[in-house]
């Protein structure tokens with residue numbers, strides 16, 4: 382019979398030799414996993430691209446309106462208020478109208494739900510793969526980390542594309558819409574600031590949306606690989 | 612000389628609850644496995660072989676009883692230690708191969724080594740060596756979907772050996788293979804067990820597996836029915852085959 386202390390001694394021995402996955406290797410695995418499931422990844426990010434495009438469109442439009450006001454002052458104001466922008470007299474700045482803000486909040490909400498849903502699907506599709514990794518010794522946090530890095534990459538790409546698309550649409554739209562004003566004098570820097578903001582929000586949402594699915598994946602028991610159905 | 616037992620299973624029971632009804636799948640299993648032994652577990656479908664495997668392999672917990680691996684009670688291990696056990700002490704081989712589909716053969720084999728903290732170059736070199744040994748040296752860059760069942764199982768064997776485990780658990784390793792490919796896999800397992808002195812436990816319906824086994828454990832309805840050493844087996848194999856061949860063609 383083993384002594385009661387035996388297990389404890391082994392414990393200390395084993396703790397010093399932990400399971401690892403270096404960051405570089407994690408990033409490589411996450412990237413490869415996305416690349417190989419390219420179309421699946423596209424679908425996962427689609428709602429993010431759309432929502433961020435819309436966000437960036439609204440934000441840059443507001444920035445353009447602000448620029449137009451600072452360029453043309455009261456000449457532009459009637460046009461802008463007609464479009465639903467709100468003129469803040471105290472600060473003398475143009476702001477997005479309440480309707481636009483509502484739409485943004487709503488679209489981001491829908492987008493987050495979309496991401497969570499798409500990521501849950503993708504976790505379900507990968508039950509077996511996750512179980513195999515756990516059989517090979519992967520820790521819960523390694524699984525979570527892989528999903529987080531994947532979401533980060535998707536967020537950077539998806540929200541980046543969405544942000545640029547939205548700005549482009551806002552820019553072209555404004556040139557057509559405000560044809561009585563010369564839009565070529567508008568400074569681009571405030572516009573790009575808005576794109577950056579939308580980009581950052583998109584990356585944040587992508588990571589936020591994968592948290593729950595990733596934790597669910599990490600909690601899977603390795604026995605899952607023995608089941609036929611996955 | 613005292614025999615070193617790498618695995619000791621003591622009074623293990625396991626019940627599942629299906630709906631509200633508890634189903635007792637293992638009804639008290641006691642078993643000791645010597646280091647370097649090649650043990651086969653035989654038994655009809657549903658007798659609890661896979662359930663016993665999962666418990667011995669630290670993939671599942673027994674309802675009662677204990678499993679000692681190298682005299683460490685694995686039910687006492689925390690998540691980190693269990694992961695370490697799965698990574699370093701045990702190699703798993705499954706009926707359905709269970710390779711990671713998005714990874715190449717080499718990546719599949721090196722993954723456990725990466726988890727164990729081996730550096731990438733070293734892991735790749737060792738992985739190539741292992742794939743050579745299982746006869747897949749040329750195909751290291753193929754995805755599982757580009758390999759036949761037998762080849763996938765060879766990759767799985769290489770992966771199971773990645774961290775030089777003390778134990779290999781193989782649950783019906785030939786179950787999804789045709790009979791000649793199955794024989795090749797059995798021969799490979801036997802070769803690995805001899806060359807590396809690794810303990811192999813294999814559940815099987817395959818009578819070809821019995822001739823390479825040191826001992827055969829017959830499981831019936833969640834209990835050990837009998838344990839036969841190879842010598843006894845050779846004598847009775849003919850009659851066994853007749854008796855069991857009908858339900859498992």
Ligand SMILES: Nc1ncnc2c1ncn2[C@@H]1O[C@H](COP(=O)(O)OP(=O)(O)OP(=O)(O)O)[C@@H](O)[C@H]1O
Nearest residue numbers: 627628629636654655656657658659660661662663
């Ligand atoms: N997770 C589970 N929940 C409920 N019952 C289970 C579960 N896993 C296994 N069982 C039951 O336990 C019994 C034994 O299953 P097990 O898979 O261990 O059999 P086996 O001997 O490996 O059979 P086979 O030769 O077909 O693989 C079966 O009746 C099965 O239905």
Ligand SMILES: [Mg+2]
Nearest residue numbers: 660661662782
């Ligand atoms: Mg089974």
